[in-house]
Amino acid sequence: MVTDAPPLPPASVSSTPRSRIASARRQWGFRLGLAALAVATALLTVWAIDSASESQYYAAIAVSMSQNPANFFFGAFDPAGTVTLDKIPGSFWIPALFVAVFGYATWTVVVPNALAAVATVVVVAVTGQRLVSPMAGLIAGAVVATTPILIAVSRSNQPETFFVLSLALVAWAAARALTQRSLGWLIAAGLFVALAFQTYMLVAWAVWPALALAYLVTAQPVARRVWHVAVAGAVSIATSLTWIVIVSLIPADSRPYIGSTLSHNPWEMVFGYNGLGRFSATADSSEYLSFSPPFSGDPSVVRLFTEQLAGQIAWLLPAALLATGVLWMLRFSRPVTIFLGTWLVVFAAMFSAVDGMHQFYTAALALPVALLIGLAFGVARQRDILWPQVSLIAVTGVTAVLISLWYPGYSTVVSVVQAAIGAVAIVLVFAASGRRNQTRRFVPRWITALVATLALVLTPAVWAAVTIANPSDINPVAGGVSEMGGGGPDGGLGAAPGQGGAPGQGGAPGTGSPQVGAAPGQGGDPGSRAGQPGGAQNPGIGPMAGLGQALGGTAASTASADLVAWLQENQGEAHYLVATFGARSAAGIILATDGGSVLPIGGFNSSDAVPTLEEFRQLVADGDLRYVLTASEPGGAAARDSGSSSTSAQIQAWVAENCTVATDAPSNAVYDCAI
Numbered sequence: 001m002v003t004d005a006p007p008l009p010p011a012s013v014s015s016t017p018r019s020r021i022a023s024a025r026r027q028w029g030f031r032l033g034l035a036a037l038a039v040a041t042a043l044l045t046v047w048a049i050d051s052a053s054e055s056q057y058y059a060a061i062a063v064s065m066s067q068n069p070a071n072f073f074f075g076a077f078d079p080a081g082t083v084t085l086d087k088i089p090g091s092f093w094i095p096a097l098f099v100a101v102f103g104y105a106t107w108t109v110v111v112p113n114a115l116a117a118v119a120t121v122v123v124v125a126v127t128g129q130r131l132v133s134p135m136a137g138l139i140a141g142a143v144v145a146t147t148p149i150l151i152a153v154s155r156s157n158q159p160e161t162f163f164v165l166s167l168a169l170v171a172w173a174a175a176r177a178l179t180q181r182s183l184g185w186l187i188a189a190g191l192f193v194a195l196a197f198q199t200y201m202l203v204a205w206a207v208w209p210a211l212a213l214a215y216l217v218t219a220q221p222v223a224r225r226v227w228h229v230a231v232a233g234a235v236s237i238a239t240s241l242t243w244i245v246i247v248s249l250i251p252a253d254s255r256p257y258i259g260s261t262l263s264h265n266p267w268e269m270v271f272g273y274n275g276l277g278r279f280s281a282t283a284d285s286s287e288y289l290s291f292s293p294p295f296s297g298d299p300s301v302v303r304l305f306t307e308q309l310a311g312q313i314a315w316l317l318p319a320a321l322l323a324t325g326v327l328w329m330l331r332f333s334r335p336v337t338i339f340l341g342t343w344l345v346v347f348a349a350m351f352s353a354v355d356g357m358h359q360f361y362t363a364a365l366a367l368p369v370a371l372l373i374g375l376a377f378g379v380a381r382q383r384d385i386l387w388p389q390v391s392l393i394a395v396t397g398v399t400a401v402l403i404s405l406w407y408p409g410y411s412t413v414v415s416v417v418q419a420a421i422g423a424v425a426i427v428l429v430f431a432a433s434g435r436r437n438q439t440r441r442f443v444p445r446w447i448t449a450l451v452a453t454l455a456l457v458l459t460p461a462v463w464a465a466v467t468i469a470n471p472s473d474i475n476p477v478a479g480g481v482s483e484m485g486g487g488g489p490d491g492g493l494g495a496a497p498g499q500g501g502a503p504g505q506g507g508a509p510g511t512g513s514p515q516v517g518a519a520p521g522q523g524g525d526p527g528s529r530a531g532q533p534g535g536a537q538n539p540g541i542g543p544m545a546g547l548g549q550a551l552g553g554t555a556a557s558t559a560s561a562d563l564v565a566w567l568q569e570n571q572g573e574a575h576y577l578v579a580t581f582g583a584r585s586a587a588g589i590i591l592a593t594d595g596g597s598v599l600p601i602g603g604f605n606s607s608d609a610v611p612t613l614e615e616f617r618q619l620v621a622d623g624d625l626r627y628v629l630t631a632s633e634p635g636g637a638a639a640r641d642s643g644s645s646s647t648s649a650q651i652q653a654w655v656a657e658n659c660t661v662a663t664d665a666p667s668n669a670v671y672d673c674a675i
Contacts, residue, residue, distance in 0.1 A: 026134050030134035034138070040145060042118050044145070044464060049107045052106060053152075053156035053472050053473045054109060054157055055158060055474070056587040059106075059157055060583075060591055061077050062108075062109045063595050064078055066100035066104075067079045072089075074089070074255055076256045077259065077600060077603070083259050083583070084259045087159060087200075088243050090198030091159030091199040094116075104591065109157040110155065110156060113154050113156065113158075113161040116164070116165040117151070120144060121145045123169060123172050124144045131179070131333070132332075132379055135381055135449050136377065137374065139373065139377055142370075142456070143369060143373055144168075146460045147369075148478030149312035150164065151478060152464070152478040153360035158360060159199060160363055161363075166193075166195045167192075168367055170196065171368075173185050173186075173188040174189040174211055177215065178336050179335075181219065186229070187231065190211075190232040194239035194240040201274050202274065206346055207347075214335040214342070215229050247266045260289050260291070260603065260607070261273060262289065264609075268288050272289070273288050273289045292354075295475050296356065296359055296361075297309070299353050300352065301352060303351070304365075309362060310403050310406075310407060311407070315399060315463075317365075317369065317399075318396075319396045322395050323376035323392060324340070324344070326388040326391070327375060328341075343367075344369065360475075377392055377456075389426075390426050390429060390430075396418075396456050400415035400460075401416060404459070410479075418458040421455045425448070463479050464478050466479055561592070563667055566665055567670075574623060574624055575597060576597050576599045576625045577593065577596045577598055577627075578599070578627045579600075579601055579616075579627070580629045581601050581629075582600060582605060583602075586598040599611070599625060601616070601647075606648040609647045611647075611651075612647060616654070626674050627662065628655050629667075656671075659673040660672055
């Protein structure tokens with residue numbers, strides 16, 4: 001006998017549409033919050049873009065790459081495709097396309113990075129929302145959006161922001177792979193690791209230990225887990241090496257010289273110069289060059305909390321460690337917790353151990369920090385557990401106050417205000433507890449969430465915002481550039497940003513040797529734009545600044561413009577407008593001439609064997625090159641450069657012996673080598 005099913009209780013009948021309405025409200029709230037985060041990030045990164053931190057060296061690369069497909073693929077520094085930059089060019093492909101479409105301007109080389117930062121915030125927020133809740137996602141997104149060093153580097157054309165975006169995509173795919181135990185999503189995560197490799201090379205692989213370990217603890221047969229990790233890892237590594245393999249298979253005389261190498265070899269550039277060469281203890285000068293930017297102090301276990309880095313990234317590091325423990329104790333997804341916690345530890349250890357680095361390298365830490373805090377707070381909120389919420393707010397507030405009290409130049413007032421907001425947030429958290437039982441109805445949930453978020457990110461948000469008024473093309477950092485921008489080899493703050501070597505000396509980062517064509521007190525990161533607050537007193541602004549450096553730092557921008565006009569008027573049938581010693585000296589001329597053909601002797605740091613002396617002499621004999629822009633004293637700066645004792649020094653000496661000063665040129669640094 002068929003009977004009717006018993007009627008549902010009234011509560012059950014009404015609960016379905018009510019839950020649907022609540023779910024719809026949460027989704028709309030998340031979308032509105034996500035839109036607000038995207039707009040806020042865009043304002044922080046795009047506002048006053050004309051005064052953003054533009055490295056002329058990297059801007060010249062984008063211009064040169066926009067000239068033709070070969071330059072685009074290889075990452076050629078100069079329009080003629082003589083030498084490449086010292087990295088795989090993945091971070092410059094989008095800026096190069098912007099330049100190709102819109103022409104060169106500060107915004108065309110900086111806005112792509114700003115947009116990458118906005119995309120990163122969105123991806124992280126969506127990942128947090130999918131793993132836990134809309135609140136977890138929005139808090140995670142807010143943490144990323146207010147990470148000071150990420151905002152600072154996103155307002156520049158340094159090759160970092162696209163790397164961070166790639167890692168955000170790794171986290172998004174990994175979240176699906178770990179929760180769904182899916183080989184397809186694990187392979188996707190591995191492919192995003194490969195994408196990150198194209199932007200920042202070996203450091204991208206540092207996320208694999210966390211990803212592999214997390215997947216190996218998922219609930220499925222051991223053999224399947226191992227097989228999935230092996231397949232995804234192999235695909236990831238093979239895809240990562242695609243650019244290197246293709247370039248190495250092309251005959252050496254059919255491609256640009258691979259920058260910052262001894263052997264014209266892309267493997268050396270990636271695994272030597274940009275790998276082992278970053279750790280001085282392992283550097284082998286006979287096998288590869290080394291490079292250690294002197295901006296973040298000495299390696300140590302507390303490096304991330306030193307004066308150079310604390311204000312850039314350390315605000316939420318203690319809270320992130322606490323969040324890892326919270327997620328573990330609350331029995332949140334073990335694979336996800338292991339993935340994010342291991343990622344945080346591995347990257348923190350790596351940045352603490354590398355010999356030298358720019359502060360903006362640590363921007364990648366924003367991702368595990370944000371997701372750990374967002375997920376921990378969201379899970380505790382979802383389960384109505386008070387102590388994790390209160391603890392996270394309290395630890396964050398205490399950290400902000402301690403950093404501001406410990407180091408000069410930080411706003412103690414802001415951190416105290418954050419602590420006060422934290423006290424209010426804790427009260428609201430207590431007031432909102434038990435809401436599921438309808439025992440308390442003090443304030444809307446969104447107000448509690450907003451105040452709690454402010455209690456977590458207020459100080460770093462302010463520190464990030466003031467970066468807008470303090471750009472630095474050489475070493476983008478958050479806050480006051482003059483206070484926190486640089487440091488000599490010992491990591492001290494005596495040097496303004498833009499000073500490499502010992503304070504007050506010019507030179508390439510980490511070398512302490514004079515920069516070719518730069519006045520004393522200049523140098524640092526390649527192709528600096530002069531006249532930035534807190535930087536060295538370089539003449540000129542915008543594209544002319546690098547040219548001012550090439551003239552010894554004594555000519556005004558108008559004189560530099562006169563020299564560019566003179567070179568263009570007298571180029572004749574020569575293929576190259578002029579040759580300079582080092583890519584940094586060439587960058588300003590390339591930009592000032594909208595992609596003029598300049599020969600950068602020795603590449604980035606005058607240390608590359610390109611061109612050789614015989615090749616240089618042949619260029620002169622064939623009429624392809626006539627003018628050479630040297631330091632004010634022939635045989636001076638270039639010959640003294642620690643990395644140019646061979647090829648560049650030989651060419652410098654040959655020019656001094658066989659060429660004459662172009663007396664009608666606007667500068668006595670121009671030599672005429674016409675035969």
